[in-house]
Amino acid sequence: MGNVIGIGAAPKRKEDQRFLTGRGNYVSDIKRPGMTSGVFVRSPHGHAVLRGIDKSAALASPGVTAVLTGDDVADDGLGSLPCGWGITDAKGVPMKEPPFPMLAQDKVRFVGDMVAFVIAETPEQANAAAELLKVDYEVLPSVVGVLEAVRPDAPQLFDDVPNNICCDWELGDKAAVETAFKKAAHVAKLSLVNNRLIGNPMEPRAAIAEYEPGTDRFTLWTTSQFPHVVRFLMGALVLNIPQHKLRVVAPDVGGGFGVKQFHYGEEAVITWAAKRVRRPVKWVASRSEGYVSDRHGRDHVTEAELALDETGKFLAFRVNTLANMGGYLSTFGPNIPTNLYGPLLGGVYTTPAIYCNVKVVFTNTVPVDAYRGAGRPEATFVLERIVDVAASEMGIDRVEIRRRNMIPKEAYPYQTPVLVQYDSGDPMGCLDGALVAADVKNFGVRKAASASKGKFRGLGYSTYVEACGLAPSRFAGRLGARGGLYESATVRVHPTGQVTVMIGTHNHGQGHETTFAQIVSDKLGVAFENVDIVFGDTDRVQFGMGTYGSRSLVVGGAALSKATDKVIVKGKKIAAHLLEASEGDIQFEAGKFSVAGTDRIKTFEEIAGAAYVPHNYPLEVLEPGLEEQAYYDPVNFTYPGGCHIAEVEVDPETGTVTLVNYTAVDDVGTVINPMIVEGQLHGGIVQGVGQALFENAVYDEGSGQLLSGSLMDYCMPRADHLPMMKVATHSTLCTHTPMGVKGCGEVGTIGSPAAVINAVVDALSHLGVTHVDMPATPNRIWRLLQNASLPVAAE
Amino acid sequence: MKPFAYHQPDQIPDAAKLLTSIEDSKLVAGGMTLIPTLKQRLANPPALVDLSKLGSLKGITDDGATITIGAMTPHAVVAASKVVQAKIPGLAALASMIGDPAVRSRGTIGGSVANNDPAADYPAGVLGLGATVITSAREIAADKFFLGLFETALEPGEIITAIRFPVPLKAGYAKFKAPASRYALVGVFVAKITDGVRVAVTGAGPGVFRVPPMEAALSGNFDPSAIAAIKIDNDGLTSDIHAEADYRAHLVTVMAKRAVDAALS
């Protein structure tokens, strides 16, 4: 018998046994009898009219089973890929929502847009045949940048979307903001770009579909963060397959970061194709294919203004953003730069008036959607950057200006002027902790040491908050969500007392199998090893909305906690019967039911046994069995946050920025497993550092070619880019989640880009540098130094 | 990848004969460059001639005034070689900066030099040291070997068997790694040999090239300060999403100074 490993412990991760011994089961590992191979033919052009496709040579190629195109999709009367959010403009006019066909019809709108699917006996034969497909394109000029796309003479992606604007969205009290600006002693202004990112999970996307004529059932294995949502979107809205005839399995998935939380056209095409060819069909994306088809992230151009009084108090904040949607609306696309962005512009400050306008714009690029942080890193970056700009212009210390505007701990719950109400938090406590942990007081010594080597050293702060635990369904519905955002869990106690949990979230690297098992072990007093977590299969798990928006523990864990509580309630009823006591006198602790004040006990196993062998059992009032289910819909978002401090060294000769120290003190609420939280913070921070210093998806204006379409050109952060990080938690408990948890999956990515860039600007501020766009590459820094107002110090 | 025939000869003449008799066939050494192009279906040779069974292409020989490195010697072996470390430490350092451990254990000096990638490191070492490329047919001086973007003096069917490096008085290499690929954004090899100084630059342009003004300045005074003010022309240098031409030109001076520093240390 193993041990109870409860909340707050840091056991090794359960799932690592199979991952580290090569026994994981990923989609590309799966083989089905009679399986065929499919490849997608993708547009090499950013923008073109699709004049015709000649299939004959491809069909005649050896081993080919089928060649499917947009015309076949149309002939079969299939739907287009649905968008899960419908936002509206200030006047309540719905966003423009052009169809997103699963295989292109009439036109292609980005390099990578799918035009055909070729199925053959082997991947080699499918590839060979794909090369023989003759696609007749009439190439049109592409537009890839948002500033270019809204110009009157820009190429138009859709006939009925003037100026390529999908929606002109706004939030906040425009008039109040204008009034406040008139009274301001100082107005800080900042123009910035939030660079486009590509998620690059370790495992490329893949899918296998199979159709069983005997039962008329489909099975889709897919690299997804939310199989139930794929079943719903694809079955109900695209392929017209009844839900009970469609099983979606997302087995082990090698990283997602958001990239795998959308319903992709590939999934629909493969599922549809499997029935047409009456054989299982498999597709595994290459890394290069991922670059031009995995949904991208970020890509904003923003103008921001912060109004302050003479003491540095923020009076009002105004933000105008152009957000790139790419060529079509992806599953959550329009929600990200609007609902997950505007409401975060209050940050941890008491700014009384905020107005935000976001123009959501179509361009000839891969559709843009959620990527770790999703909207919140963009908001944090704008706010934390302009706070530094204001501090420097007004001659106020950067920490001091933050303190003057921070929401005090006592002021929680705190209602912001941009919809959200923070339930709890202590930003000042996080700041104080981080200042000590980062040894800020000796920064001057370190700066002097760098200077003696001819290097510039800088320190950057980011005191931030985010909204996660997506999401309260009613609130989300008002903002345009077309689905609910609750979560479900079933706790199945076996007759012998072991437990299987079926949960609707997914685990693709986060360690949920461990975290969730700890919750059950803690609450039921069952050994950690006697708890298994089942996820990722619509036939095994009742329902679920999946994993994204730092929701798995906050929403899924809450459902699990509720279901576990129901097991205890039922267990008490059974115990009361067996112990001949009244239910109110039964206590449950450490895996034992006892009659209060006596030594009469029944173990958890005995109760489980009695529930399944109900000989001595209150059958008149209680059903046999011990299995409970709960659905949990959160009452609010959770608001983790904290203070990140980055320290960089800049080599003025080459422009290279080196991150030399990184400190994070975060408020993530209750910590279930500190090792996993630390790992999530590390990973999140690294992705934010990647955005700040290295990563950039670059398109060629005009041709629409992705210039950074491989790991040779798209720079991912690597171990040798990073110092040892100091991460710690300074938690206040969430007041509305069952365990006080707030979530930690995205905080690192949200807090870090601003900290790093603020540090870079600080390092160069003596040269008159006031802003650096991301990524702060050597070339970009060198260029800034060339144009800087003071000469670079001689070596 | 498309199907191809595979040959593994054990004599150089057999390899040369296969190469000339099968049209469009290709040599494969470490495969680090060739295999990815096959996988992406960018090259479709009907046959591959594998050099790995040719024992005479492996190994490092110390000839006193020169060091000869067999074409099939992997980068990791050159980096770890006591002989190379003792006599041309700059070359051992260069080999240690190529790619990652996997690439260094598979990739070969012959493959790298034959491929002449404009951002590869070895071409800077070979040209900077004034080495000699020895092939199945002849010997080619470095100055005559590299002809620009992926172009060399190799004739069809010609196989590099070894590279012969003169032992310099001093030599050093400085590399500014491209952030993503870690090939040379700019790499500069500086060598002081008995009859002067050679400076070879890789990464900056469409092929490796020498910088005569720097060579002249360093011949007079082998010190970084001698070249600090020498800027090379942006014209003809590469501009791409990682670095613009004027930045590359600037880096040539910076890396040349650091290479001299490395040679002196």
Ligand SMILES: Cc1cc2nc3c(=O)[nH]c(=O)nc-3n(C[C@H](O)[C@H](O)[C@H](O)COP(=O)(O)OP(=O)(O)OC[C@H]3O[C@@H](n4cnc5c(N)ncnc54)[C@H](O)[C@@H]3O)c2cc1C
């Ligand atoms: C991830 C990665 C990172 C890399 N980073 C770097 C780097 O930082 N710096 C760098 O310089 N290189 C780098 N490389 C390239 C690496 O050094 C390769 O090893 C080298 O370019 C080719 O050597 P190879 O032995 O693998 O040749 P192969 O790939 O086998 O062959 C390359 C070409 O040379 C021809 N060839 C091979 N041997 C001979 C010969 N003896 N005679 C005539 N022709 C021949 C082949 O026909 C082929 O056309 C990197 C490669 C990878 C995959």
